[in-house]
Amino acid sequence: MHQQTLAQQARALAKGDYSARELATHYIQRIEQLDPQLNSFITLTAEQTLAQADAADSARANGSASALAGLPLAHQDTFCSKGVRTSCGSKMLDNFVAPYSAHLLEQLAAAGAVSLGKTNMDEFGMAASGTSSFYGATLNPRDAQRISGGAACGSAVAVAAGLASAASGCDSFGDIRLPAAHHGLTGLKPTYGRISRLGMTANASSFDQAGFITRSAEDAALLLQAGAGFDPRDSTSASEPVSDYSTTLGQPLNGLRIGIARNLFDEALDGRIAAQVLASAEQLQQLGATLIDIELAHADQAVACATIIGSGEASTNMSRFDGVRFGHRCDNPASLDDLYQRSRSEGFGPSVQLQVMLGAYYLSVGQYERYYVQAQKVRRLIKQAFVAAFDTVDLILAPVTAALPRLLSEAADVAAERDSQRYTALANLAGLPALSMPCGLVDGLPVGSQLLAPWFQEARLLNAAHQYQLATDWHTGRPSGY
């Protein structure tokens, strides 16, 4: 069962090949058996999982099954889930049982999806290695010497290892697409505002976007359909109509203009990865698309821009964790400052402490204009570059990662970690929808190709990726033993 995609499982459940309870039980057993060595989950909710599966089965029995009825998903532990610990991979929230559920989780539950549990993540999403969680690193099932990638490490590894059929995640700078590429999966970051941020713990508020890690573009379309839509509780939620993503997957790519962002194929990019990404472009060309070389101005500044603004936002988003109303509190605080300082330094790991202090630096009086405001201006230039590019092309193709996942021994290199987001942070800076899809192997490890579409054109993005996946089988690869 776990070899099937989400869409295949949906069809099997509809036909009655197996029940939602059987499917959920199968995954629960796999998690119990295999996750101890991978550490992709933080919290399991087996009892609730089975109850939800039973509810899906009864709904199907009485003919009221919704689109995702009985499909077993995992959720990055950044999404609040009512009554379930929501830790964000941090000691700070180890004792935090969310009092409400994230909008996305409500939407998926309403569509009948079953939740297997909460997946491991880099602490508060503030790293990209999969190693910074309070609950320990998530292991890479293909190469134990290498990082699993992050921040959505648990969601990616759980799907790759067949411990969940698909998973949600939060993509701030590439946090869905990077691990998806590392694990041969499809990673979708929708347009900023397409899925409500309500209940998704903030990392960098103007970058954070909920999305999915799946086995195929078709699966991503199914989930986006359920998750997308306007939420009046999020001021940045878009009221743009939601199109029917699944029904538009079958369109041929004839006439589709794909821009190859030539300046992203730079000296930082591993030549072997470049070759695979360009091969995916040729494949799309064979499917009818036209390839056009383009340049994306200011792409060189993407990491700097995202680091400055992202850490600034993250820095103050973390101020609420003060040991007063929820979360970790130090023992016997002697004074108010002692309460704050010990609670926060005990509760936050090194990567969060670093981001908080870095952001405070960029926002401080002497640096604000020089760094922060300047970065906001460059951000506009980057967005303008995309506006100009989409005048002449329908999609843009780019690499996802510059290199194979770093070795665990190099995981602590903070500059390399930031630099690993050089091709993905662009979409977050501009708010664009972007998708990473497996496009080949280098040294036996999967690498991905990235497609970017204009704002709210997820249907076009998913259609192109689906057509590519109909013609290729890179997305079907699995780590051996899983």
Added chain:
Amino acid sequence: MQWETVIGLEIHAQLATKTKIFSGSSTEFGAAPNSQASAGDLAMPGTLPVLNEEAVRMACLFGLAVDAEIGEISRFDRKNYFYPDLPSGYQTSQLDLPIVGKGHMDITLEDGSTKRIGITRAHLEEDAGKSLHEDFSGMSGIDLNRAGTTLLEIVSEPEISNAKEAVAYARAIHSLVQYLGVCDGNMAEGSFRCDCNVSVRPVGQKEFGTRTEIKNVNSFRFIERAINTEIRRQIELIEDGGKVVQQTRLYDPAKDETRAMRSKEEATDYRYFPCPNLLPVVIEPGYLEQLRTTLPELPAQKRERFQSQFSLSAYDASVLTASRAMADYFEQVEKICGDAKLAANWAMGELSSLLNKDNLEIGQSPVSAQQLGELLVRIKDNTISGNIAKAVFEAIANGEGSADAIIEKRGLKQVTDSGAIEAILDEMLAANATEVEEYRNADDNRRKKMFGFFVGQAMKASRGKANPQQVNELLLKKLEG
């Protein structure tokens, strides 16, 4: 050395929105601690702000009333600092693009002249919660019901020259926000608070002296005393060779002194930046035009109208329009009794002393406008005299019923039957034959004095009920007889 003072006020008016500025929690005063603190107000992970439309409307209405520039775009920023009454660790406020820009407020000085005080800006922000200092085994208790309540911070130019002007300005703003219905003005509940920026400089010096900020002064009396105390402190300090340090201070009314706040000793870098969870607020010109049509009559306009429509003096008009409640009260009384001068005299005289005596607001008056109006009707139609009316007024205040009921019950109806009055006079004159004789032989001057004596005797004999005018006329006739 001669010193002059420069004062600027920052007034925090709690806007009368039913819910908080960024959440749907009730803002009702006096609820159980933390019963009106939602997940968002508590800054729970994943919660997000959405702006209250009433906050925008009320801020714009204020802007229109002070003739301010209202830009098309305003923005919200985060002001970062740690404090237990600030759940998110930042206050969402407006730094660069406040909703209300430059405006002004005219105040009336003691000599009757008018001074225009510039308003630099007015911006929306969220209020903080409250720290309760009673002892909880050595801890402080935090109530976040107030956290997130809508505040409009109204910042004046440093154009106020002394404590009296500061009070006049604060009163004028206080009156305006209540006229507009955007703030209940309740200073005891903290709905209207004032920070006073005070500095001194030698007369003739151009540059400002170093200023201190006296935080959260919550009564007009204390504003005046706090400023005067702080001015004295600064001058003494400088004259003794010291320097004023820029700092935040608190006024202690019991000791009549200001002291530096302990928690604000270190200059904080607030790291302001635009809040990414809130988008630019767009105020369309059409929205403002529509809003302008809803502006009520403002204090200055009402003052002018009272002068022209009711022929009141400038002084009377300004007293009666000091608060909207008083103005409404007066107008209702005038409408019932049809005599503006009489209504004004009673509102400013008997009514005001009654309220002052018990320290009541006009809204809490034990005599309603309806009741006072009906009482004045009885003066107008000669049912009772002004003196009797004062006794009836007191009885109304004591809850004894309407004017007519009290007049009836106590038999206070004025005697206007000339036959009856003549009878009273005849009896009185007979009892005072010696004085009558003396009167008739006296010169004009002496007669005038003695006439008052006879009137007094006659009123006494009638137990105050005889119509004074008729008494005068008939008495004169009889004495001259």
Added chain:
Amino acid sequence: MAFTSTDVQTLARLTQIRLDNDGPDRLASNLDQLTALTECISGVATNGIEPLVSPLDMTQRLRADVVSEPNQRELYQSLAPATENGLYLVPKVLD
């Protein structure tokens, strides 16, 4: 720039984080690396460019002034480290 231990202490104080003994040095080195990575921003010509705060060109939506939040104090305070009589407790607050 090269962060000194004092710079790091200042940031730590601003952000209410207590540093352990090797904290200042480790953080200074990390901050050096990351700010070096962001230095390239200063060379970009941005005259007349409006800073971008949120990636989409949307404006603020307004919410009706209607109470929508019920009292959930018991639920919320079940997450709190210390409460008494409905109040959150903290070490004595100075005014």
